[in-house]
Amino acid sequence: MLARVEGEGALDLSIENGEISELRLRIFEPPRLFEKFLEGRSHLEVPDMVARICGICPVAYQMSAVQALESILGIEPTPWIRDMRRLFYCGEWIESHSLHIHLLAAPDFLGFSNAIDMAGKYPDVVRRGLRIQEAGNAIISFLGGRSVHPVGARVGGFWHAPAAAAAAKLLAELQALLPEAEALVLWTAALPLPHATQDFECVSLGHAGEYPITRGRIVSSRGLDISIAAFADEFQESHAPHSTALHCHHRGQDYLVGPLARLNLNLDQLPAPTRALLERCGMRFPSFNVFHSIVARALEIHAAFVEAIRLLEAYAPTATPYLEAAPRAGVGFGASEAPRGILWHRYELNEDGSIASARIVPPTSQNQARIEADLRASLHRFGLEQPEEKIRQHAETVIRNYDPCISCATHFLKLSIKHKA
Amino acid sequence: MQRPRIAVHKFASCDGCQLAFLNAGAALLTLAQRVDIVHFAEAGWLDPLAEVDIAFVEGSISTPHDIERIRAVRASANYLVTLGACATAGGLQALRNGIRESANWVADLYASPQYIESLPESRPISAHVKVDLEIWGCPVTTEQVLGATANLLNGVAPVNPGEPVCVECKRRGHACVVVTQNAPCMGPVTRTGCGALCPGVGRACYGCFGPAELPNAASMAKHFEQSGLSKREVARRFLFITSAAQPFADIGRHYQDE
Numbered sequence: 001m002l003a004r005v006e007g008e009g010a011l012d013l014s015i016e017n018g019e020i021s022e023l024r025l026r027i028f029e030p031p032r033l034f035e036k037f038l039e040g041r042s043h044l045e046v047p048d049m050v051a052r053i054c055g056i057c058p059v060a061y062q063m064s065a066v067q068a069l070e071s072i073l074g075i076e077p078t079p080w081i082r083d084m085r086r087l088f089y090c091g092e093w094i095e096s097h098s099l100h101i102h103l104l105a106a107p108d109f110l111g112f113s114n115a116i117d118m119a120g121k122y123p124d125v126v127r128r129g130l131r132i133q134e135a136g137n138a139i140i141s142f143l144g145g146r147s148v149h150p151v152g153a154r155v156g157g158f159w160h161a162p163a164a165a166a167a168a169k170l171l172a173e174l175q176a177l178l179p180e181a182e183a184l185v186l187w188t189a190a191l192p193l194p195h196a197t198q199d200f201e202c203v204s205l206g207h208a209g210e211y212p213i214t215r216g217r218i219v220s221s222r223g224l225d226i227s228i229a230a231f232a233d234e235f236q237e238s239h240a241p242h243s244t245a246l247h248c249h250h251r252g253q254d255y256l257v258g259p260l261a262r263l264n265l266n267l268d269q270l271p272a273p274t275r276a277l278l279e280r281c282g283m284r285f286p287s288f289n290v291f292h293s294i295v296a297r298a299l300e301i302h303a304a305f306v307e308a309i310r311l312l313e314a315y316a317p318t319a320t321p322y323l324e325a326a327p328r329a330g331v332g333f334g335a336s337e338a339p340r341g342i343l344w345h346r347y348e349l350n351e352d353g354s355i356a357s358a359r360i361v362p363p364t365s366q367n368q369a370r371i372e373a374d375l376r377a378s379l380h381r382f383g384l385e386q387p388e389e390k391i392r393q394h395a396e397t398v399i400r401n402y403d404p405c406i407s408c409a410t411h412f413l414k415l416s417i418k419h420k421a
Numbered sequence: 422m423q424r425p426r427i428a429v430h431k432f433a434s435c436d437g438c439q440l441a442f443l444n445a446g447a448a449l450l451t452l453a454q455r456v457d458i459v460h461f462a463e464a465g466w467l468d469p470l471a472e473v474d475i476a477f478v479e480g481s482i483s484t485p486h487d488i489e490r491i492r493a494v495r496a497s498a499n500y501l502v503t504l505g506a507c508a509t510a511g512g513l514q515a516l517r518n519g520i521r522e523s524a525n526w527v528a529d530l531y532a533s534p535q536y537i538e539s540l541p542e543s544r545p546i547s548a549h550v551k552v553d554l555e556i557w558g559c560p561v562t563t564e565q566v567l568g569a570t571a572n573l574l575n576g577v578a579p580v581n582p583g584e585p586v587c588v589e590c591k592r593r594g595h596a597c598v599v600v601t602q603n604a605p606c607m608g609p610v611t612r613t614g615c616g617a618l619c620p621g622v623g624r625a626c627y628g629c630f631g632p633a634e635l636p637n638a639a640s641m642a643k644h645f646e647q648s649g650l651s652k653r654e655v656a657r658r659f660l661f662i663t664s665a666a667q668p669f670a671d672i673g674r675h676y677q678d679e
Binding site for chain 2: 049056113114115126133148149
């Protein structure tokens with residue numbers, strides 16, 4: 001259950017006789033109690049409310065919510081609405097992934113403490129990243145008016161259909177940038193990424209005929225294949241004392257969600273140009289090296305460009321950008337692939353259309369157990385006798401592979417190491 | 422000449438207002454050439470106690486530790502500027518303020534509530550320290566933030582328009598959603614700055630930029646009621662993104678309790 005987003009993090013590490021005796025990733029974003037605020041509100045207010053849970057991925061929150069609510073109301077989105085939701089979401093993947101690659105992750109691998117310093121030596125790389133990020137924001141704004149907490153989406157579809165001229169202008173911008181998205185993939189594949197394979201379960205949505213973004217069943221690398229309604233039977237959340245983010249396990253085990261898990265499980269659904277680019281870049285997927293997440297993000301940016309261009313080429317405005325239905329009581333589920341992984345919602349609606357209860361499971365609470373397991377293995381391999389500063393840097397780099405959330409994915413890790421004889 | 426120094430701090434929030442900097446594109450690189458960014462955790466700078474010319478603050482105060490932190494931020498800064506609805510008005514999370522059961526909500530949502538440290542109310546920065554400039558919005562825009570930065574660093578009083586969304590809406594030539602759809606639009610009492618986005622897509626403004634200057638909120642509420650909204654629905658129009666800001670707070674509570 002989520003009542004806050006991920007914020008600042010700290011790592012507590014105890015080392016006893018050369019072994020890690022305790023490792024805790026603490027997340028201390030104050031609780032914001034969103035699920036309680038939703039109770040009693042009209043279902044029509046939900047998209048604007050849940051967007052405020054996360055400024056980096058508001059589209060994901062809106063799309064999981066409308067899917068759940070529409071399933072209760074019996075609304076079946078038209079092809080136009082489905083396509084525009086996929087386009088809208090492609091914008092968020094491009095924006096969020098590019099921000100993570102350039103402003104958060106890449107400085108680690110090239111020896112800088114921030115992207116501005118990195119821009120001193122690699123100005124073209126950083127500028128390319130910012131342009132790609134802007135393109136993602138432009139897609140969101142095309143349908144949503146603005147990229148943070150967009151106002152265009154509603155239960156039933158979109159408030160309005162943008163003009164064909166606006167679509168043509170956006171299409172031209174994306175076509176012009178596509179070669180840069182291609183170059184970005186090749187650039188990430190050439191980064192000096194550590195070799196460190198681990199054994200873990202990958203979990204993502206899967207949908208016949210498309211790379212999963214807005215819908216699908218829940219599938220895993222160990223053969224899981226369930227409907228999203230069955231999520232709570234397979235996955236359990238628990239509250240660790242050291243964190244305001246809940247830990248989610250799959251039958252007692254940690255698991256991975258996010259770009260690497262999605263790519264590993266859905267390689268055959270990549271658009272053809274992205275698959276060809278993957279061949280060319282020399283990387284092999286499925287990969288169980290979490291450092292390859294940065295390449296997975298770049299490949300997903302490229303796939304999102306290809307998809308967005310395809311959808312815009314076919315764009316025509318519609319007279320029915322949204323569908324309406326009378327409220328009724330019921331329970332509904334929604335799941336979509338936020339940039340960081342599966343975002344699962346469950347709502348119970350009263351007869352009058354007000355929310356009786358809400359439950360939200362964000363990707364970071366799903367990845368938190370995996371991050372801790374990874375840190376144990378990675379720091380052990382790295383060498384616990386290394387100086388504290390080096391351990392801190394390595395731990396940060398490992399954590400950032402998961403892009404837990406923008407503010408804890410940064411250099412704000414307080415490391416406390418206790419050595420016991 | 423020494424370059425001006427700025428810091429960006431985060432409290433309880435969604436991180437969306439900091440994106441006004443991180444989504445600025447090439448302007449972000451230009452900014453970094455003109456000022457020294459000394460603390461901005463999201464982007465990799467870490468020195469929370471450094472003396473600065475401008476401290477930007479995102480997020481509301483909602484834990485005992487937050488109070489200590491914001492006092493330290495105030496002591497280190499020449500100007501303190503709040504970014505967005507959380508820092509300026511307590512944010513959406515201020516919906517818990519004044520609700521007696523809210524103390525139990527933590528227990529409803531967390532298995533081990535004893536581990537959660539939280540104040541009973543989510544409050545704006547100005548409830549705890551002096552604020553020099555409040556920038557409204559959920560989220561604030563890059564234009565607002567970079568504009569205020571340029572003004573402050575050049576010794577010019579920042580422009581902080583308090584006129585309602587209606588003015589901008591008319592300027593853009595949108596069809597009025599009140600007149601054409603009888604929609605419960607908050608535009609007449611909401612501060613401008615978004616670009617009249619909601620009427621632009623044919624929907625009612627929901628007040629995410631907070632109260633305009635001298636809004637006639639009582640009259641607005643009465644209009645909503647006359648146009649068919651129930652008292653609870655009227656209350657919810659005012660008690661949303663900036664529920665702790667006056668006069669939205671009083672009007673909203675009045676209709677909610679009736």
